[in-house]
Amino acid sequence: MSRHATDVPGSDRERVPSPRLPADHVLDSGAVLFPGAFDQHGCPLILFPVDGQAKLSSDLSKAEVVDFINYFLCLHNKKQEEESLVSVVADLRQASLPTTRFLAETLLLLELHKRTVHSVYVIQGKKKDVVKLLQKLLAPAKPHSASFKKVFLKEISELSNYIDRSQLTASLGGYLMYCHQSWVSFIKEIDAFLQEFLSAVRRLPSCISTLQSLSRLPLPTTFRELQHFCSTNEAKFQQLRRELGLDELLRHCDSVVEKLRYPEKEPCYQAMASTALFIHTAFDMLQNHSRITAAVEKVELLWHQAFSQARLQLQVFQLREDALQITEQIDSLFQEKLQHYKIEVAKDAAKAATLVSHFEASIHTPAVALVRCADDVVHTLAEVLPVDGRSREGWVSDLERLKEKLHSTVHFIRQTLRAVSNYHHYFNKANTWYSLVLCENLLQELLSGVDADDVPTQWHRRTWGTVPAWRHKLSTFLKKNRPPDVEELVHLAHLSHVIPDDVVQQAGKQMSQR
16 A cells, blocks of 8 residues: 555656545445455456445445545556556345445446446346346446446356456355455554655655754854754754654554564454555555655754754864863862872881872872873864864863873872882892891801702712702792792892982892892
């Protein structure tokens, strides 16, 4: 099912709008059916079943029946290269004379302005006056006489000579699965979507025109005014989107496409799944989905194009505001904590660790956060502005210089404090081990001199199986007391040279040399 607004303009036939969906009482009556079946000529079938004929003259008018047929024929022809005619199956086995007259006059009315009917297949009943009345009303000699082919059948089984049984319902001797209630539900749901679609299409030009008008508004020159300008027009845009209804329409379309893709989840869709009407509807809905998506993207693009410069300028203003705040915070940190900060060289490890911890918590951590914030501002500006645009923003250079000054100052103090702390760590470790060495009598004897000639050779040890007592004691001592690594002693010597304190330097040098 489709409407002319869902089609890309092409032929004149596509530009003619479809008639409106028939009224509920016409659809629900079941007196006239469009099941999506075809005769052997390829013409879509209109059925007048026996069980609905009583409603023809009591509940429906001839004009309503004609509108019903024209509506569904129009939908069918939208997908055809050439316009098709309908074929009619009228089961008159139990028809009354008023019903017969109603059917004949409806067919004549249908043919009044242009040829619409290809063939009429009439299943005759036992009442001969019914058939005679029909033949009389449709006789060629009558004014506005019908030009369609009339086929009179005595038995239902004869229908299969003209219409395949797969295209006939059970009451007409076929095996076409047809549930009128499901058919009505399906038709109404698809039409409800199409009405919503057409409404959005009609509103789209006005929305585009409004966006174009907004894009021509002059931009304010101050940050606060530009903020108000952007927020106000953002609100207008969101209101436009809500009034246009594209987002809701796309969700509705997604829901219908999902049901068409998995018809087994919805009874009315499952009942229609094998019909040509279902296939055409599925194809139309996929096209509609693409069109709605394209419309959403077009509106978004127009909005972006209309206010890209305003949003860019607002972003630059916001970045400058952020930069000024960061600058003030850095200046405050310098004045309150760094300007008069004096590096203290601790005399012991505990004091050194305390100084490092206090500096990192009170100065280094907030300073690093400010440096990162400044980097974020600079990098964001580099992403949104070209190089020549950034060169006009003098505050960027000021921020970068102040950031680098803060980073270098804090980094130097932290390095110095951590160097003192590391110095005491390595010094204490080396000094502790050295003290243990001096406390060992055996090691003192070894350090004072051991005759190498008295040390048993490897051949003697293998021969006699003896290990000197001093070597056993030495091995036991080293297992219990691991000596400092050479790298640690080298690092200690390096720290002793860089720490700005004579006493600390002298002690470190002596220990590393020992």
